[in-house]
Amino acid sequence: MRAAQQPAEQTALATRVKAAQEDAQSRGVEPVLDRFRAAVQESRAVRVRQFDEVFGLVMRDNILHGTFYDLKGAGRLRPDPTEMETSRQSAEPLVFPNYHEKINFAALTLNDDALFTFGDCAMVFDDAAIARRTSVFEENCVFFCERHQLGPGRTNVPPGHRAIWDQRHDLATAKLASKLHPGTQDAHFPDILLQTDGKEARHHSFIEVHIYDVLHRSALDYVVVRSRRANKSQIRQMEAALGAGKVKVS
Numbered sequence: 001m002r003a004a005q006q007p008a009e010q011t012a013l014a015t016r017v018k019a020a021q022e023d024a025q026s027r028g029v030e031p032v033l034d035r036f037r038a039a040v041q042e043s044r045a046v047r048v049r050q051f052d053e054v055f056g057l058v059m060r061d062n063i064l065h066g067t068f069y070d071l072k073g074a075g076r077l078r079p080d081p082t083e084m085e086t087s088r089q090s091a092e093p094l095v096f097p098n099y100h101e102k103i104n105f106a107a108l109t110l111n112d113d114a115l116f117t118f119g120d121c122a123m124v125f126d127d128a129a130i131a132r133r134t135s136v137f138e139e140n141c142v143f144f145c146e147r148h149q150l151g152p153g154r155t156n157v158p159p160g161h162r163a164i165w166d167q168r169h170d171l172a173t174a175k176l177a178s179k180l181h182p183g184t185q186d187a188h189f190p191d192i193l194l195q196t197d198g199k200e201a202r203h204h205s206f207i208e209v210h211i212y213d214v215l216h217r218s219a220l221d222y223v224v225v226r227s228r229r230a231n232k233s234q235i236r237q238m239e240a241a242l243g244a245g246k247v248k249v250s
Contacts, residue, residue, distance in 0.1 A: 001212065003096075004135040004162045012160025013167070016174035024177050032180045033173065039110055039189045040169040044221070045125045045134065045209040046114040047106040051227035054121040058217050058238050065215040069101035084142065091145040094155055095137070096210070106209035108136065108168060110190040112224045112248060115204060117196065120227035125211070127165075129219040133212040134165045138175055140208055172207060222246040 003009065024033040049065075057063050092100040106125065107115055114122040138144055138161035145151070148158060163171040172193060179192050195205040223238065225247060238247045 001133060001135045001164055001210075004164045004167075006159075008159045009162060012158075013163055013170055013174060016160050017170050020173050020177035024180065028182055029177075029180045029184070032182065032184050033177050035186055036176070036180060036184075036189055036192070037169045037173055039186065040108070040172040040193065043108045043110050043168060043172075043193065044127070045106040045130060045211065046109045046122050046224075047104065047125070047209075048114045048116055048119040048122045050119045051121040051225060051230055053119075054123055054223055055230075055234060055238065057123075057215075058220070058223065058241050061217070063217070065104070067102060067104050067214070070214065087142045087146070090151070091142045094145055094150050095141045095157055099212075102213050104211040104213075104215055106211060107194055107206040108172070108209060109194050112250065113190060113194055113196070114224065115194075115196060115206065116226055117204070120225070120229075122224040122226075123215075124221050124224065125215075125219050126221040130211050131165045135162055135210050136165065136168045136171050137162045137208040137210060138171065139206070140204070143202065168207065175207065217241070220246075222248060224248045224250055226250055 021030070021033065024030045053065075057065050092103070096103055109124075112122070112124070116122070144161065145157075148154075150157065160174070161171075176192055184192075193207065197203040197205070220242060222242065223246070225235065226249075230249070235247055235249060239245075
């Protein structure tokens with residue numbers, strides 16, 4: 001989050017937002033953009049994992065949801081031997097210098113949609129529990145580094161592509177205002193903010209959420225279950241732990 005608070009980041013983002021607003025005004029979509037900004041101010045952070053993992057987190061008060069590197073270091077996770085994993089472990093230290101091992105990833109959403117290609121259970125976080133340790137980023141940081149040709153010889157991440165949690169609507173404006181047109185309805189906003197096209201990560205379009213450090217079940221607002229393995233007994237147990245109406249099955 002501190003990186004998003006740096007003056008260079010704030011200035012560059014403000015410049016992008018101003019340009020987006022001026023373009024919207026010239027195209028006659030300023031009222032649409034105003035509604036979109038208001039909607040994104042209410043957006044939530046959502047992270048998808050496998051049902052068994054989320055069930056374990058919800059059901060035990062002493063369980064913490066660690067980062068990829070926490071699990072790897074504890075011997076509980078072996079990275080897949082894929083190009084994506086290799087690229088990720090190269091890109092993340094550039095975006096999060098000296099603290100990449102402490103980041104949990106999520107996405108912004110305006111409804112219960114999420115990146116379900118990564119699992120069958122979505123955790124929607126309570127704003128109050130994460131706001132002070134959360135920032136947002138233009139896109140998947142791996143693909144961002146690829147697009148900007150960042151690597152060993154070029155390590156400086158261009159400013160203006162991240163924001164603190166309370167300015168997530170500004171980043172969404174800078175990135176997505178050009179996708180709005182006079183006929184855009186409020187019902188279209190969720191699909192503009194988060195697009196899941198196919199099973200490949202490269203085909204998704206979303207604003208990436210970076211949450212610093214581990215997560216406890218108290219950080220959850222509710223969960224969305226799409227798992228066929230979840231039975232009614234497990235759902236009842238999760239509702240007892242989280243509260244009535246806090247487990248949605250879709």
